[in-house]
Amino acid sequence: MIFPLADIDIYHQGVTEITPPGHCLVTGIGPDGLLRLFLYQGPAPADAGLCGSVVLPEPDRFIAGHPFTAHASDGARVRGKTQSPELMLAHLAELAAAARKTS
Numbered sequence: 001m002i003f004p005l006a007d008i009d010i011y012h013q014g015v016t017e018i019t020p021p022g023h024c025l026v027t028g029i030g031p032d033g034l035l036r037l038f039l040y041q042g043p044a045p046a047d048a049g050l051c052g053s054v055v056l057p058e059p060d061r062f063i064a065g066h067p068f069t070a071h072a073s074d075g076a077r078v079r080g081k082t083q084s085p086e087l088m089l090a091h092l093a094e095l096a097a098a099a100r101k102t103s
Contacts, residue, residue, distance in 0.1 A: 002050070002073065002074065002075045003030045003031055003032075003038070003053075004047055005026070005045055005046070005047050005050075007030070007031050008026060008028040008029070008030055008031075008038065009028050009029040009030075010026055010027070010028040011027045011028050011029075012025075012026070012027040012028075013025065013026045013027070013044075013045055015043075018085060018086035018089060019039075019089070020039070020089055020090050020093040022041065022042070022093075023039055023040060023041055023042070023051065023089075023093055024039075024040050024042065024043060024044060024045055025037055025038065025039060025040075025089075026038040026040065026045050027056075030053070034055050034056075035055070035056045036053040036054060036055050036056060037053060037054045037056060037085060037089065038050065038052075038053045039051040039052055039053065039054075039089050039092050039093060039096075041093075041096060050073045051072075051073055051092045051093055051095070051096035052070060052071050052072045052073050052078060052092035052095070052096065053070065053071050053092075054068050054069070054070045054085050054088045054089060054092070055068065055069040055070070055071075056068075056085070068084075068085055068088050070088045070091070070092060072092065072095055072096070072099075073096055073099070078091065078092065078095065
């Protein structure tokens with residue numbers, strides 16, 4: 001599930017208190033119709049800087065005790081055991097940094 005920036009219906013972009021250092025967030029709906037936080041390396045979003053995304057559950061579908069769903073920049077599902085989008089974003093940033101080092 002790799003979404004080009006042009007295919008995202010963007011509601012907000014920028015840096016918030018949950019954004020990992022050196023990154024920016026885009027909140028929007030991907031072509032799959034799901035609301036997501038997209039994480040990008042750098043001060044502004046660009047396709048080359050995509051680190052991944054965290055799916056934001058709809059309020060009526062949120063189940064207490066279940067972790068958020070996240071996907072890496074290659075579309076692979078990222079396993080997480082947290083209900084914190086902040087921790088999932090930090091994990092995506094770490095995975096993307098590790099992938100950049102090996103490529």
